[in-house]
Amino acid sequence: MPKENPLSALLSQLNKEYTLSEEFKTRVSNLIEKLEGLNLPNEQIQTLLGKVRETYERQVLVESCREESRKSLTRIQDA
Numbered sequence: 001m002p003k004e005n006p007l008s009a010l011l012s013q014l015n016k017e018y019t020l021s022e023e024f025k026t027r028v029s030n031l032i033e034k035l036e037g038l039n040l041p042n043e044q045i046q047t048l049l050g051k052v053r054e055t056y057e058r059q060v061l062v063e064s065c066r067e068e069s070r071k072s073l074t075r076i077q078d079a
Contacts, residue, residue, distance in 0.1 A: 007045065018056055
């Protein structure tokens, strides 16, 4: 049985850890699938692991701010 790619393993973990839009998760998943086809050195994989985690953390902020903005707009429109 082949060893799971570290990027796929991280993606799976982050998808369980964070509740994000399906669009975002699909885009990252597609990108990781493309990267898995490349024979990357371990150093580059480690860098990518950090970047993927940072991207997820930023996306949490983006999506939460977006939701708060929608709520504020709705309150303003209802007033």
